[in-house]
Amino acid sequence: MPAHLLQEEMASSYASSSSTTTTTITEPPARVLQNGESNPEKNLLHPEEDIRPEMKDDIFDPSYKDKEGPRPKLEYVWRNIILMSLLHLGALYGIILIPTCKVYTWLWGFAYYIISALGITAGAHRLWSHRSYKARLPLRIFLIIANTMAFQNDAYEWARDHRVHHKFSETDADPHNARRGFFFSHVGWLLVRKHPAVKEKGGLLDLSDLKAEKLLMFQRR
Ligand SMILES: [Zn+2]
Ligand SMILES: [Zn+2]
Numbered sequence: 001m002p003a004h005l006l007q008e009e010m011a012s013s014y015a016s017s018s019s020t021t022t023t024t025i026t027e028p029p030a031r032v033l034q035n036g037e038s039n040p041e042k043n044l045l046h047p048e049e050d051i052r053p054e055m056k057d058d059i060f061d062p063s064y065k066d067k068e069g070p071r072p073k074l075e076y077v078w079r080n081i082i083l084m085s086l087l088h089l090g091a092l093y094g095i096i097l098i099p100t101c102k103v104y105t106w107l108w109g110f111a112y113y114i115i116s117a118l119g120i121t122a123g124a125h126r127l128w129s130h131r132s133y134k135a136r137l138p139l140r141i142f143l144i145i146a147n148t149m150a151f152q153n154d155a156y157e158w159a160r161d162h163r164v165h166h167k168f169s170e171t172d173a174d175p176h177n178a179r180r181g182f183f184f185s186h187v188g189w190l191l192v193r194k195h196p197a198v199k200e201k202g203g204l205l206d207l208s209d210l211k212a213e214k215l216l217m218f219q220r221r
């Protein structure tokens with residue numbers, strides 16, 4: 001039986017016994033009150049505690065409102081449009097090859113998928129954008145390699161775009177503003193120049209923690 005269920009059961013039997021006898025009130029069951037380490041509810045005692053006090057620039061800022069007036073004209077980035085097209089054509093061609101490829105090719109493709117996904121979700125997203133955990137150098141080296149394999153810009157740029165996305169979600173200052181449609185918020189935003197509001201607000205973010213991380217600056221070169 002999971003420890004917390006056991007504790008709940010003990011706590012409730014304690015409550016029922018205390019209604020019949022008065023001596024047990026001064027003598028609570030040891031497991032419930034003394035063994036705090038194994039109590040999963042211990043973490044909830046301070047729900048307001050911020051584990052990343054230095055990070056504030058990825059928190060939604062409701063005070064920001066889009067400026068009135070016409071949208072600036074879209075400026076296409078042809079280099080990105082061509083690269084993105086080739087990437088997807090290559091992927092289509094790859095699908096045709098799957099039935100005839102060697103099993104090691106298949107395994108490598110699968111491993112590559114898992115590793116590069118970690119480079120984005122565990123690296124660029126959770127570690128570098130949100131600082132939701134701390135990582136020592138060996139893990140950070142693994143993550144920066146995995147992140148480079150994912151081919152989604154460098155992690156500094158990813159984190160900068162993602163912090164401004166969280167802070168100004170679904171406004172012009174959000175690099176992939178979902179109000180500009182499904183295509184724009186998934187692919188299109190990578191194919192045009194950034195909205196002036198993204199540059200303006202993105203430029204004001206505190207990215208000093210990213211700039212101070214030598215590994216990120218090395219990847220960026
Ligand atoms: Zn996020
Ligand atoms: Zn989002």
